[in-house]
Amino acid sequence: MAEPLPQCYLNGEYVALRNARISPLDRGFLFGDSVYEVLPVFGGRMFLFCEHFDRLARSLQEIRLENPHSHAAWQDILERLIARNGGGDMYVYVQVTRGMEFGRNHAFPAVVKPTVFAMASPLPVFTEAQRAAGLSAITVEDFRWGRCDIKTTALLANVLMKQQAMDAGANEAIIIRNGQVLEGASTSIFIVRDGVLITPPNSHRILPGTTRDATLSLATGVMPVEIRDVPLAELRAADEVWISAATRDVLPITCVDGSPIGTGLPGPAYLRLSESFENLRQRLAGTPAYTPA
Numbered sequence: 266m267a268e269p270l271p272q273c274y275l276n277g278e279y280v281a282l283r284n285a286r287i288s289p290l291d292r293g294f295l296f297g298d299s300v301y302e303v304l305p306v307f308g309g310r311m312f313l314f315c316e317h318f319d320r321l322a323r324s325l326q327e328i329r330l331e332n333p334h335s336h337a338a339w340q341d342i343l344e345r346l347i348a349r350n351g352g353g354d355m356y357v358y359v360q361v362t363r364g365m366e367f368g369r370n371h372a373f374p375a376v377v378k379p380t381v382f383a384m385a386s387p388l389p390v391f392t393e394a395q396r397a398a399g400l401s402a403i404t405v406e407d408f409r410w411g412r413c414d415i416k417t418t419a420l421l422a423n424v425l426m427k428q429q430a431m432d433a434g435a436n437e438a439i440i441i442r443n444g445q446v447l448e449g450a451s452t453s454i455f456i457v458r459d460g461v462l463i464t465p466p467n468s469h470r471i472l473p474g475t476t477r478d479a480t481l482s483l484a485t486g487v488m489p490v491e492i493r494d495v496p497l498a499e500l501r502a503a504d505e506v507w508i509s510a511a512t513r514d515v516l517p518i519t520c521v522d523g524s525p526i527g528t529g530l531p532g533p534a535y536l537r538l539s540e541s542f543e544n545l546r547q548r549l550a551g552t553p554a555y556t557p558a
């Protein structure tokens with residue numbers, strides 16, 4: 266993984282990431298009382314800005330923490346951060362915690378002053394060889410909490426699942442609950458069967474993926490789309506499996522638990538969709554990230 270870019274934003278100031286400091290009494294540190302967003306930047310422009318900041322607003326509302334900024338203010342903060350880090354292609358990470366009080370109490374502090382942090386990092390690189398061969402995944406049983414629709418930084422279960430995948434020499438862990446496929450440890454999931462694109466429905470058990478929604482929009486009208494439960498057996502028998510995430514677009518999974526998916530190579534539906542994704546990126550390049558109503 267490449268190092269983050271040098272400048273970050275912390276509580277109203279731009280500072281060197283290496284010098285940024287928060288209190289050990291911050292509730293993000295003590296309780297994971299905190300939510301976040303990750304969004305890609307192409308040519309200096311944030312991609313799917315409104316979708317990400319609508320989701321951040323929802324995450325904050327669900328944890329009963331007031332959004333510290335309007336969409337327009339968030340845009341301004343992040344555009345400055347991107348410019349201070351030289352623009353171009355990168356991704357931006359934003360985190361809002363319920364701040365700190367002098368003590369450790371589960372209940373909310375009487376006065377909440379959120380901690381607002383943002384940093385930028387280079388986008389992960391997927392080599393041509395990886396795109397050509399596809400990635401691999403293992404399946405794991407779900408042992409996360411019951412509100413996976415909130416993008417909280419309390420990610421220990423996802424961390425352990427991802428490490429299990431790494432230990433097995435795989436790229437992603439696909440999460441299964443009661444025999445149904447939910448999502449990856451840090452990705453949404455799709456299968457293709459007999460030309461139909463299928464993805465599990467949003468619920469409290471999965472994060473509503475921004476890239477998932479963009480993928481569904483691109484696929485609609487090009488191929489039949491079904492949003493429904495996906496049993497594990499159907500994942501194993503799929504012609505194609507894809508994962509999606511903001512920093513990775515859509516990527517093909519060609520091997521699950523050591524067995525090939527379909528032909529064992531990225532399939533024709535994936536190749537078509539990834540071309541549409543690239544076209545979408547180019548269409549959005551140069552348009553404003555957000556226009557206040």
Ligand SMILES: Cc1ncc(COP(=O)(O)O)c(C=O)c1O
Pocket residue numbers: 303423448449450451452453471472473474475476477509510511512
């Ligand atoms: C658990 C989980 N599901 C799905 C996603 C994909 O969401 P998005 O496409 O908005 O990045 C992520 C991304 O971090 C994730 O952590």
